[in-house]
Amino acid sequence: MAAEYLAPGSALGGFKIEKLVYTGGMSTIWSVTREDMTIPLVMKVPRCKNGDDPSSVVGFEVELMILPKLTGRHVPRFIKAADFPHQPFIVMEDIPGGSLDEQRTEAPLPPDAVATIGAQVALALHDLHRQYVLHLDVTPANILFRKSGEAVLIDFGLSRHDQLPDLMAEEYQLPMGTAAYISPEQVLRVRSDPRSDLFSLGVILYQLTTGELPFGDPRGMAGLAMRLYHEPSPPRALNKECPPWLQEIILRCLEVDPEQRYGSAAQLAFALQNPDQVALTSRADRVKRADLWTGFKRWLKYQKSGPIAAGSVARHLDTVPIIMAAVDIQPGMEALSDTLRQAVQRIFKTEQNARLTCVTVRKTPLVGLDLGVDSKGRNLHIQSLVSLKHWARALEIPEDRISFHVLEAPDPAAALVAYAKSNQVEHIVIGARSSSTLRRFLGSVSSQVVAQAPCSVTVVRVPHADDIMRSDATGYAGHG
Amino acid sequence: MRTAFFADIHANREALEACLSHAELYDINRYAFLGDLIGYGADPGWVLDVVRDHHERGAIAVLGNHDEAVSLPIPNKTMSNEAQYAVDWTRSRITTAQTQFMEKLPLTVEESDSLYVHANAWAPGDWEYVVSVTEAKQSLAATLCRLTFCGHLHHPALYNQGIADHVVPFTPVPGVDIPLVPNRRWLVVLGSVGQPRDRNPAACYTLYDSVRNMLTYFRVPFDVEAAARKIRAAGLPDWLGARLAMGV
Numbered sequence: 001m002a003a004e005y006l007a008p009g010s011a012l013g014g015f016k017i018e019k020l021v022y023t024g025g026m027s028t029i030w031s032v033t034r035e036d037m038t039i040p041l042v043m044k045v046p047r048c049k050n051g052d053d054p055s056s057v058v059g060f061e062v063e064l065m066i067l068p069k070l071t072g073r074h075v076p077r078f079i080k081a082a083d084f085p086h087q088p089f090i091v092m093e094d095i096p097g098g099s100l101d102e103q104r105t106e107a108p109l110p111p112d113a114v115a116t117i118g119a120q121v122a123l124a125l126h127d128l129h130r131q132y133v134l135h136l137d138v139t140p141a142n143i144l145f146r147k148s149g150e151a152v153l154i155d156f157g158l159s160r161h162d163q164l165p166d167l168m169a170e171e172y173q174l175p176m177g178t179a180a181y182i183s184p185e186q187v188l189r190v191r192s193d194p195r196s197d198l199f200s201l202g203v204i205l206y207q208l209t210t211g212e213l214p215f216g217d218p219r220g221m222a223g224l225a226m227r228l229y230h231e232p233s234p235p236r237a238l239n240k241e242c243p244p245w246l247q248e249i250i251l252r253c254l255e256v257d258p259e260q261r262y263g264s265a266a267q268l269a270f271a272l273q274n275p276d277q278v279a280l281t282s283r284a285d286r287v288k289r290a291d292l293w294t295g296f297k298r299w300l301k302y303q304k305s306g307p308i309a310a311g312s313v314a315r316h317l318d319t320v321p322i323i324m325a326a327v328d329i330q331p332g333m334e335a336l337s338d339t340l341r342q343a344v345q346r347i348f349k350t351e352q353n354a355r356l357t358c359v360t361v362r363k364t365p366l367v368g369l370d371l372g373v374d375s376k377g378r379n380l381h382i383q384s385l386v387s388l389k390h391w392a393r394a395l396e397i398p399e400d401r402i403s404f405h406v407l408e409a410p411d412p413a414a415a416l417v418a419y420a421k422s423n424q425v426e427h428i429v430i431g432a433r434s435s436s437t438l439r440r441f442l443g444s445v446s447s448q449v450v451a452q453a454p455c456s457v458t459v460v461r462v463p464h465a466d467d468i469m470r471s472d473a474t475g476y477a478g479h480g
Numbered sequence: 481m482r483t484a485f486f487a488d489i490h491a492n493r494e495a496l497e498a499c500l501s502h503a504e505l506y507d508i509n510r511y512a513f514l515g516d517l518i519g520y521g522a523d524p525g526w527v528l529d530v531v532r533d534h535h536e537r538g539a540i541a542v543l544g545n546h547d548e549a550v551s552l553p554i555p556n557k558t559m560s561n562e563a564q565y566a567v568d569w570t571r572s573r574i575t576t577a578q579t580q581f582m583e584k585l586p587l588t589v590e591e592s593d594s595l596y597v598h599a600n601a602w603a604p605g606d607w608e609y610v611v612s613v614t615e616a617k618q619s620l621a622a623t624l625c626r627l628t629f630c631g632h633l634h635h636p637a638l639y640n641q642g643i644a645d646h647v648v649p650f651t652p653v654p655g656v657d658i659p660l661v662p663n664r665r666w667l668v669v670l671g672s673v674g675q676p677r678d679r680n681p682a683a684c685y686t687l688y689d690s691v692r693n694m695l696t697y698f699r700v701p702f703d704v705e706a707a708a709r710k711i712r713a714a715g716l717p718d719w720l721g722a723r724l725a726m727g728v
Contacts (some may be wrong), residue, residue, distance in 0.1 A: 058642060061661045086662040164658055165640055165650035
């Protein structure tokens with residue numbers, strides 16, 4: 001079953017072998033072509049001699065199960081595969097942009113660059129998690145970039161699909177992963193928590209920020225287990241350029257307890273895309289690693305900890321959505337904004353770990369100059385922000401799970417939809433004014449949002465309200 | 481080749497009808513009925529006619545313990561009182577031709593790399609259940625076939641064995657295609673059509689596409705109230721109807 005006969009110019013499975021791109025311990029990668037295919041392709045061929053190398057065989061089987069099920073911009077497109085007992089291979093789209101491994105060598109990178117890269121990888125992970133897959137081997141070498149800047153995750157040999165048998169589960173007694181990046185729970189052989197990928201991404205962010213690995217590159221079980229009780233040096237101790245918000249994000253990703261990390265990759269991406277909204281805790285102030293006593297207490301906790309209950313990606317993601325409240329804060333809309341708040345409150349009663357983003361749109365003129373101040377010279381943006389925060393106060397949502405945004409745009413509905421798309425919002429709650437002939441004729445903001453939103457939308461109305469005949473030209477509520 | 485598998489129908493016409501009509505969406509080439517066609521439910525004659533008709537047109541059918549019990553002269557000691565009562569009731573409601581069709585069913589059918597059996601591969605006529613990895617290992621060790629399809633447990637499950645010999649259990653998610661990776665051996669435990677016991681009252685049947693190597697478990701809702709009403713009207717124990725609504 002060895003693939004030694006493969007050489008440039010030979011053919012396999014209808015593909016012409018062009019050249020050897022990579023030789024690794026588990027597989028070789030060839031660039032290949034097929035007449036009917038215009039996109040660049042690579043063929044991955046597992047290295048196994050007569051099936052006596054279980055790790056490469058199982059890794060290949062896992063990838064063969066998972067890759068064909070994945071879709072979207074954040075994974076290479078699957079083309080064709082062949083399995084044992086014939087010469088096995090997987091052909092997929094080639095992503096020519098290079099891997100994060102190349103940028104890693106240039107670390108430390110500026111904070112903005114780290115945040116941009118991190119947000120792209122987090123978005124890719126969220127897309128993967130939404131498809132029921134945990135990567136479980138997030139390393140710089142397994143992250144590629146499209147020319148557009150989107151991150152692409154590759155190598156699903158250690159991955160787990162929530163809805164398929166986990167071929168890796170019983171196969172090995174040792175933790176499976178890459179030593180420098182593996183999460184503490186993977187060290188304990190738990191393979192069911194999507195937040196494991198956030199830990200690994202945290203290691204990458206740490207490395208890009210400081211040029212160093214937070215837990216080194218250990219060999220052996222004792223070395224791997226160190227990360228369960230040994231806190232890394234805070235990034236700012238190694239790179240003074242690292243701002244507190246970035247340290248906050250990185251150390252939150254590196255929390256030993258998955259519950260203390262971000263709830264989802266989307267929430268992490270949100271933080272990296274909105275540094276000014278990161279709620280700083282004691283993590284941001286840390287200047288040195290924890291003392292020996294704290295380390296000892298953690299070690300005790302590790303010794304006592306039993307196996308962590310296995311979860312499910314799908315169930316977990318359902319509990320940590322980003323919810324967006326589109327609030328109309330104009331005077332006269334109090335009844336509607338009160339109803340909207342009640343609706344949000346009801347949602348948060350069941351969605352304990354959700355994150356709320358409160359958004360309002362300040363409509364700017366399509367033509368002409370927007371001075372951004374009212375007749376008394378007061379800053380309209382700040383006024384809107386103050387009103388928005390006041391609206392949300394009664395919700396009593398902790399600071400680290402709420403954020404506020406004033407969008408300025410001539411088309412409120414388009415601005416709300418664009419915001420929801422770029423911030424991975426999973427549920428929009430928006431108010432609708434009561435119906436009127438004019439609005440029915442002109443259409444309304446909420447109906448436009450319902451039609452164009454990338455996610456679920458709840459439209460809220462004031463029950464039995466009198467039909468307030470206001471012009472709809474400035475607000476963005478309307479009949480939904 | 482697409483095969484639709486139905487196990488543990490247990491004389492439930494409503495459930496079988498729902499599954500057969502669901503399967504019509506999938507361009508099925510062959511049907512397989514893996515035992516326990518009767519027992520518990522109120523429509524043994526109708527179910528036997530449907531299965532016999534499919535069998536005459538090439539469907540696979542194997543014997544289950546309830547099917548066997550109908551022809552046994554003495555009560556089967558391994559059966560619960562309710563099950564035995566239902567078997568005795570069934571005996572009086574089916575024709576000689578229907579009984580003879582059941583009696584002639586084989587315990588196993590084997591073809592190329594697949595084994596079809598009601599309970600397990602190591603002793604098909606002893607009716608022991610595959611409830612965990614231990615029995616799954618025992619069953620996989622008893623056959624050279626790469627794929628084993630069985631029923632009997634009324635809980636859908638899927639076991640696989642890799643080159644390292646470990647057997648990995650899995651609870652299938654309805655409607656999700658599972659690739660049966662060729663380098664592994666698989667034991668497919670079908671759910672029950674007519675009396676699911678995994679707290680999901682929907683009927684379970686399974687599709688296997690041998691070209692794509694893809695296995696899919698389906699759950700199909702059926703008119704539980706009608707099936708339960710008929711059980712009561714037939715004078716069968718009330719509980720046999722009530723449990724259908726609970727999926728236990």
